[in-house]
Amino acid sequence: MKKATIKDVAALAGVSVSAVSYVLNQSTEKKYSEKTRQKIYSAAEKLGYHPNHIARGMRSQRSYSIGIVNWWEINNRVFIKTLEGITAMGEKLGYSVVICPSADSYSYLSYYENKRIDGAVLIAPVTSMAEFNEMEHIRRLQKAKIPFAVINGHTDLPQGNCFRYDFAQTTYLATDYLLAKGHREIIYIAPKYGEEIREVGLRQKGYMTRMQEEGLPCLCRAVEDLTPQMLKQFHSIVTNKTDTAKKVMDMALTAGIKIPEDLSIIAANTEYYSEYLPVPLTTVQIPFQSIGKMAMRRVISAIEHHDLSSEEMPACMVLEQNSVKNLSSEGNKEGKGMRIYS
């Protein structure tokens, strides 16, 4: 009981295979007579005909699939969100995405070459990991002549196929949010990572930029150096990430400091658990999906050699919870929940 082929449809409809192929594909142009078309449609319907994409790809030398080069844990929130965007855009443009299950360094390449992917999206890790040699990945993709785009890459690509999470914007926005809520003495807290990590530098910079715009002094502290004494003197904090905020929060609550009454905290990224911390944490969300979409569209437009209309990248958003006190006289009419800010 094999699946119906184009041949079966042709036979049943009493026409040639080429007629079937033409009619079933060209939805707009109607070279064939209405009568023939109808015969074909009903025959296909009757047989439960499904075009074989494998055969189509074989013929067109295209697989209509895009491979993901990925160094993230599969359940990482950033990865998932980015992937959601990639997949959505792929669906829209008629491409499917495939992910190599194998974890070791470059084995995905064979996997993808075997599968004849039409292109790839490389999602680089945020922190430059020793094991992840971005340049080498790029070199190999180029050598394999696979069109690709890079998300969050550290390398500048000539074709502009590089899309980055805007880390500076996250802290800029977090700071801006606190300012809007009437806070003035805002402290930035992050771990003592090395400065060589792009993300770390950008996050701090975003905070400083916004503070300087306002003519306010910047104060940056490492979370490792924090003491309860210090915390008691702080009232408004921006942290780089949720885990830093959690450390601050734990120390504050232990010291009897109330959040948000005595201390407001906002983190410049969102984690699965941000809203489940002792005090639900207000955070900044990066539009990962959009970045995924943009990268996907770029790759596909490279494959198809024509520009696809590009949507503008939306800004980061503040996901409001309960960790920030409103000091502004205007009051905070809105309830907690996600909303676009700025």
Added chain:
Amino acid sequence: MKKATIKDVAALAGVSVSAVSYVLNQSTEKKYSEKTRQKIYSAAEKLGYHPNHIARGMRSQRSYSIGIVNWWEINNRVFIKTLEGITAMGEKLGYSVVICPSADSYSYLSYYENKRIDGAVLIAPVTSMAEFNEMEHIRRLQKAKIPFAVINGHTDLPQGNCFRYDFAQTTYLATDYLLAKGHREIIYIAPKYGEEIREVGLRQKGYMTRMQEEGLPCLCRAVEDLTPQMLKQFHSIVTNKTDTAKKVMDMALTAGIKIPEDLSIIAANTEYYSEYLPVPLTTVQIPFQSIGKMAMRRVISAIEHHDLSSEEMPACMVLEQNSVKNLSSEGNKEGKGMRIYS
């Protein structure tokens, strides 16, 4: 600059295409002479030859891919873990997994039929959702003659292609764990869902079974009915899930009840945020990966018409954190962290 084909390799090696095909595929049998084999290997190497899986599938009438029929949010922990298992087993057996991006009811079927998937794994939702008509999905898969396995299904399939998360075991184990830690008066707390949800009934049953084995009285309460007064009288609680435990925990902490000093809590499932609750929550983990693996192996063995050796399903595990007090005299030498229990 096209990709090298088997023909190119044959030409360069000065042999026929069939020789190349044979040598490159049958790693064990060596019908061809060593000299020929070497020529072929080096030619393939030189050309950077990658077998075209599309063409291979075309010929063999197999795609070596399995489709996922899924009703979960893509970032749901249960789904991800199950998928990890499915993917791992697929890789082991030479199959890739494909996920239809489209969300609407049955559109995945066309997608998969087009892609000529060899089989499918249906991951049913835990709670029987009105929108998810399991029988209908099964019927359609059968009609399309796609071999499949069901995970967490409510329907009993004749071929035994049904794999279920063992919800009863989760609470049985949670209860057992508290008993081992010296607790005796153990309360079970869950929300007031309807009893028609299989998971809910099983979870309660697991608790009761273990208590009855011990000859201890059961006490079940709905989280909605809980009051701080009641909580003060409880010292050991099993909850169905982490979110229930969170509610209990919040109420307890607000009422000045200390965890785990005054009150021990264990939840019968793990969430991303379990360990980030005000008191890191001890939970029971279901081996989702293993269930995914088993289902995947089953489908593939159905496709290939031969039984694949099956691994035994591992039991649930307790992921120890800080929400349970050890009352047993033996002491608790082990630190917090995951360990197999019972």
Added chain:
DNA sequence: CTGTTAGCGCTTTCAC
């Protein structure tokens, strides 16, 4: 041992 060849299902000239 090794080579020739017939398709797998589809698209796409090209001829009628």
Added chain:
DNA sequence: GTGAAAGCGCTAACAG
């Protein structure tokens, strides 16, 4: 308007 036929890359008889 319509059909015949070549061929995408590969595998598997079958022939030598």
